[in-house]
Structure formats: structure tokens, C-alpha cells
Amino acid sequence: MLVTPHHDELMRRNISLLQYKYWMLMLRDLRRQFDEAIPPDENGFRSLPMSVIAEALGYFPNKTQLWSDLKELKNETIAFNVLSKDGGEGKYGAGFISEWKVTSNRVDYKLPSFIEEVVRGLDAPKAIFHMLQWDIFNHFSGKYEAIIYKLCRDYRNVKKTPYFDLDKFRHYMGLGPTEYKEFRDLNKFVISTPVKAINQSEVSDLTLSVDFERQGRKVIGLRFLIESKAQSVIPFTDFDNADVFRSAKGNIDPAMGEVK
Numbered sequence: 001m002l003v004t005p006h007h008d009e010l011m012r013r014n015i016s017l018l019q020y021k022y023w024m025l026m027l028r029d030l031r032r033q034f035d036e037a038i039p040p041d042e043n044g045f046r047s048l049p050m051s052v053i054a055e056a057l058g059y060f061p062n063k064t065q066l067w068s069d070l071k072e073l074k075n076e077t078i079a080f081n082v083l084s085k086d087g088g089e090g091k092y093g094a095g096f097i098s099e100w101k102v103t104s105n106r107v108d109y110k111l112p113s114f115i116e117e118v119v120r121g122l123d124a125p126k127a128i129f130h131m132l133q134w135d136i137f138n139h140f141s142g143k144y145e146a147i148i149y150k151l152c153r154d155y156r157n158v159k160k161t162p163y164f165d166l167d168k169f170r171h172y173m174g175l176g177p178t179e180y181k182e183f184r185d186l187n188k189f190v191i192s193t194p195v196k197a198i199n200q201s202e203v204s205d206l207t208l209s210v211d212f213e214r215q216g217r218k219v220i221g222l223r224f225l226i227e228s229k230a231q232s233v234i235p236f237t238d239f240d241n242a243d244v245f246r247s248a249k250g251n252i253d254p255a256m257g258e259v260k
Contacts, residue, residue, distance in 0.1 A: 019069045020146075023096050025056055026109050030119050045101065045108040053107070063102060070100045070107070078112075145194040147173055152198075152206055152226045163213065165221040183219055191222070205229060 029048045032038075040046050054060040061069075073096040094112035101108040111119075151172075155161045164172060166183070173190055180186040195208045207229050213221040 019073055019096075021057065022053070022066070022069055022107075023073055025053060026097065026107075026111060027115070027119055030111060030116065034120060040110075041108075044110055045099070046110070048107045048109060050105050050107065063104075066107070067102050070097065070102070070109075073097045074100065078114075142194060142197065144173060144190050145197045148191075148194050148208070148224065149198050149204065149206065152208055152224050155224075156206065156226055156228060159226050160211070161224045161226070163221055163223045165213075166219070169222060187219075195224075 026048060029052070030046060033046055038046075050060060076096055077093055078096060079091060079093040092114065094114055096112075096115075097109055098112050099110040151161055166186075170180075170186070175186075175190070180190055191210060195210060198204050199207050205228060207227045209225045211223050211225055212219045213223075
């Protein structure tokens with residue numbers, strides 16, 4: 001099976017950094033179970049101990065918030081174009097997780113078949129997984145950095161993203177109608193600061209700039225301009241040393257479950 005990104009669906013991300021951390025913990029746990037030849041239970045579930053989650057985050061998560069976060073992981077879509085062995089074209093779609101259960105001492109989970117194949121290391125799915133650059137993506141400590149990085153990574157070869165008018169850009173970034181209504185705030189918190197963080201990151205393989213479209217003195221839209229640069233990639237299997245887990249211990253408010 002050959003796979004290519006379907007940009008309208010693959011790139012847009014509305015889930016939080018904390019939700020990504022839960023997902024990455026499941027991937028690490030799944031890989032461990034594969035390596036140790038541990039089968040799923042009779043219903044196809046695998047179990048992630050709550051103690052493992054607490055060790056990675058630095059606290060035991062609130063069960064209600066955890067349930068809500070796992071629900072968002074199920075609802076968010078990974079989608080891409082596929083070309084089957086017989087030459088037929090199609091589109092694959094799945095949530096980040098398929099099913100889940102939460103108890104007092106564990107999370108039981110099922111991941112989509114594609115993700116399981118990725119973790120097993122099969123060649124075709126592995127190619128799309130590497131293209132997504134999850135290791136770099138999850139390095140960023142802010143949601144907007146991660147979304148902008150992912151957008152620009154998908155358009156690296158053409159050196160610029162599509163043009164967004166401001167309404168479309170706000171929607172793409174997952175902003176509500178009352179968030180950063182003034183452009184100066186939108187620019188500071190959602191555009192300029194994340195771009196600066198990406199450019200200064202040691203693991204980022206991109207250098208970005210912003211091309212603003214103006215109508216008189218008013219900014220009405222933008223696109224990102226992209227240049228490649230050398231970087232030190234965080235290995236996919238090196239979860240214990242990844243900043244995505246280390247930073248979680250200091251940057252997440254246990255009461256809110258959100259990145260400060």
C-alpha cells in the first residue's frame with residue numbers, strides 16, 4: 001500500500017499537547033508489548049497502568065479530564081490517500097485511538113490497525129509515520145508551535161504554505177470566536193512567538209518566516225515561507241529522553257490538564 005498525505009484532513013489538529021502525550025504513552029506501551037510478545041486481552045484491548053501515566057506526567061491525572069482527553073483522541077482524524085496493490089485509489093481515515101476504558105488503576109485502549117502496523121515497523125506505514133515527523137512535532141511545548149510546524153512540514157518541498165485569510169487561519173488553529181480578536185494579540189501569541197520558537201529549536205528541521213497580506217495598513221491574510229535546515233532528530237523509540245515527557249512535569253497544571 002502506498003500512502004500520500006491528504007492535506008485538508010491530515011494537517012489540521014485541534015487536540016491539546018496533553019492529549020498527544022497520552023497518545024505517545026500508548027505508542028510506547030504498545031511497542032513494549034510487541035517487543036515482549038504480550039498479546040491483547042480477549043476483547044483486543046491492551047492495558048496502560050495509571051502509575052506509568054503518572055510517572056510520565058508527574059501527577060495522577062483527573063479521571064474525568066482523562067476521559068474527555070481520550071474522547072478527543074478518538075474523535076480527531078488521521079487521514080491520507082492510499083494506493084492499493086491492485087492500483088485502486090482510496091482514502092484511509094481513523095481516529096488517534098479506536099476504543100478505550102478508564103478504571104482506577106489503568107487505561108485500556110485499542111489503536112487503529114494502521115497505527116499498530118506503524119509501531120510494528122512495517123515498511124509502508126512506517127514511511128508515512130516518518131513523513132509526519134511525530135518526534136519533532138511532539139518536541140514543541142506549545143500547541144500553536146506544533147500546529148504551525150506540522151503545516152509547514154507538509155509543504156516543505158514547495159517552500160510555502162497555502163494562503164490563509166485571517167478567518168480561515170483562526171479556524172485552522174482551532175481558535176474560538178473570542179480568542180485573540182485583536183490582530184496584535186493573534187500575531188504575538190499564535191503567529192510570531194510560535195514561529196520564533198520553531199526557528200530557535202534545536203530539533204526543528206525548518207526555518208520559517210511569515211508573508212502577511214495587507215489591505216492598506218490592515219493585515220487580511222498570511223502564508224508561511226519555509227526553508228529547510230539541519231537538525232538533531234529525537235528518535236521515535238527514545239521516549240524516556242524526549243522533551244515531550246520531561247516538559248510535562250513542569251508545564252501542566254494538574255487541576256486544569258492544560259499547558260500553561
